[in-house]
Amino acid sequence: MSTKRNDPCHCGSQNKYKNCCWSKDEAARTVASQEQAAARSEAAKAEAAAAPPSTTKRPVKTTGVAPKAHNQGPAKQNVRRKV
Ligand SMILES: [Zn+2]
Numbered sequence: 001m002s003t004k005r006n007d008p009c010h011c012g013s014q015n016k017y018k019n020c021c022w023s024k025d026e027a028a029r030t031v032a033s034q035e036q037a038a039a040r041s042e043a044a045k046a047e048a049a050a051a052p053p054s055t056t057k058r059p060v061k062t063t064g065v066a067p068k069a070h071n072q073g074p075a076k077q078n079v080r081r082k083v
Pocket residue numbers: 009010011012013017020021022
């Protein structure tokens with residue numbers, strides 16, 4: 001785990017690690033960290049979907065039921081139509 005880039009490669013090729021498996025290991029490390037980041041963001045998305053922030057959608061109580069009961073009928077007759 002602690003192979004330095006100027007040390008002999010851990011694969012036993014007698015080459016310096018940086019000239020041998022370094023780039024391969026680095027790529028593997030990058031992929032792993034990208035996968036972890038992706039997994040984290042997926043988890044965050046799932047959490048956000050499960051519990052949406054209250055700022056985006058406010059709970060509205062019984063819209064359309066109470067106001068309609070008051071304005072039934074007469075309001076319609078006051079609306080002028082263009083002829
Ligand atoms: Zn190597």
